[in-house]
Amino acid sequence: MSWDERLDVLLIGGGMISQEVVLPTLFQDRRRGIVGNIAVSSLNSGITKQCRELFPKEEFSGHPDPDKYAADDNQPMMYREAMATLGEHGVVVVATPDHLHTDMTLEAIEAGHDVIVMKPLCLKVDEAHKVIEAAERRKAYVATDYHKRMDRAVRLARYRVRRGDLGEMLHGHAWIEEPKYMPLKQFRLWAHESSPFEYVGVHYVDAWYFITGLRPKRVAAFGQKKFLPSTGSDAYDAVQAVIEWEDGSVLWVQTSWVCSEKNSAMTNQGLQISGTKGEYWADHKFRNLHILTDDDGFEQINPNFFRHYESWERGNDVEYVGYGYESISRWLRDIRQLHIATEGMSKDEAVAHREKQLRDWEAGQRPLPRQALIGVAVNEAVRLSLDNGNAYVVFDGEMKPGLAN
Numbered sequence: 001m002s003w004d005e006r007l008d009v010l011l012i013g014g015g016m017i018s019q020e021v022v023l024p025t026l027f028q029d030r031r032r033g034i035v036g037n038i039a040v041s042s043l044n045s046g047i048t049k050q051c052r053e054l055f056p057k058e059e060f061s062g063h064p065d066p067d068k069y070a071a072d073d074n075q076p077m078m079y080r081e082a083m084a085t086l087g088e089h090g091v092v093v094v095a096t097p098d099h100l101h102t103d104m105t106l107e108a109i110e111a112g113h114d115v116i117v118m119k120p121l122c123l124k125v126d127e128a129h130k131v132i133e134a135a136e137r138r139k140a141y142v143a144t145d146y147h148k149r150m151d152r153a154v155r156l157a158r159y160r161v162r163r164g165d166l167g168e169m170l171h172g173h174a175w176i177e178e179p180k181y182m183p184l185k186q187f188r189l190w191a192h193e194s195s196p197f198e199y200v201g202v203h204y205v206d207a208w209y210f211i212t213g214l215r216p217k218r219v220a221a222f223g224q225k226k227f228l229p230s231t232g233s234d235a236y237d238a239v240q241a242v243i244e245w246e247d248g249s250v251l252w253v254q255t256s257w258v259c260s261e262k263n264s265a266m267t268n269q270g271l272q273i274s275g276t277k278g279e280y281w282a283d284h285k286f287r288n289l290h291i292l293t294d295d296d297g298f299e300q301i302n303p304n305f306f307r308h309y310e311s312w313e314r315g316n317d318v319e320y321v322g323y324g325y326e327s328i329s330r331w332l333r334d335i336r337q338l339h340i341a342t343e344g345m346s347k348d349e350a351v352a353h354r355e356k357q358l359r360d361w362e363a364g365q366r367p368l369p370r371q372a373l374i375g376v377a378v379n380e381a382v383r384l385s386l387d388n389g390n391a392y393v394v395f396d397g398e399m400k401p402g403l404a405n
């Protein structure tokens, strides 16, 4: 039977980002003819059931199946069964906690699937190299969901910087800060193993690399533990890093996850860049749009991320618009394009086609593994600096961080 040009998707995860962004994106792209069957594999059927309840009109298989497994019966290996039944035109979306990304991604590649991984690709440079090696050997498409690359405010910076309008880079300042409920509630179990830098600061490391194409040379990081220890957690409240790039320019990244829960938006965020010929300045939180209501008070709205609007396509339906949607949908469309182009080719022709296309894409804008490596390397360097009294950390040719002499 000929292929209907739809990709079958296995989502491994089912948590916050899956419920808020990934699943609605997959359902919308199914309506748009990009996606076919959807399977969701979660740690337990309680989570799969939550997804069902959130999207009662959407069809997908749950692993573990809520009809057969108790809600709290953890099945951490069941994603393998779901992966084994994913067909020839399958995509695996990895949306599990960061430390699980590497093995799941490698298994998906070895099973012959293309992959989309939530940021960061993985936690260590050594692991990122394993993904690079496997993806290049199997000619697999492996995109990391660095969604800021799809934010028009960031794309504009890339376009103007690469045209030379700002001249040579001098310095930049990025800030990204989340509310207290993230380490206190959402990530209580693993907040002390991560930090606001590793969790969200990495977005702006990737953004600077995306905008400028520069590679990092040296990093020093600083952190504070004041509020969270008072709640019994050993996690950092805030982490800042100064990153020197190969041309001598410097980016200061300021992160926190103990902002007030009464903030007017979930995340404070923005970026300033100074060059020899000009500057870029963008508040990525406040896009000059607010809503004030009796129920929810004053809210500053970012209409660009992942917003629900009335659909132009289907009456009485919701359309998801923004860089949260685009960044997953773009990678799905790339994968579909690869599958369509190679359908009917001999194995050798398909391999050659994939190899060339992936190389071209990786040389461009896409966060394929050699590009995603940069965020992983800076994350690892920040952790090394924090663990060594804010020491400078440098990188070797493979981007492996080490303490500076």
Ligand SMILES: NC(=O)c1ccc[n+]([C@@H]2O[C@H](COP(=O)([O-])OP(=O)(O)OC[C@H]3O[C@@H](n4cnc5c(N)ncnc54)[C@H](O)[C@@H]3O)[C@@H](O)[C@H]2O)c1
Residues within 6 Å of the ligand: 012, 013, 014, 015, 016, 017, 018, 041, 042, 043, 044, 047, 075, 076, 077, 078, 079, 095, 096, 097, 098, 100, 118, 119, 120, 145, 146, 147, 199
């Ligand atoms: N791009 C972004 O803006 C963005 C935003 C938030 C989170 N993230 C990233 O997305 C990933 C998931 O984050 P989240 O906020 O959804 O986390 P979460 O803790 O809410 O959800 C993680 C899910 O992983 C599932 N899981 C854990 N072990 C599993 C296993 N062995 N098999 C199957 N499922 C398993 C659990 O069911 C859980 O629901 C993280 O890597 C995070 O850094 C990205």
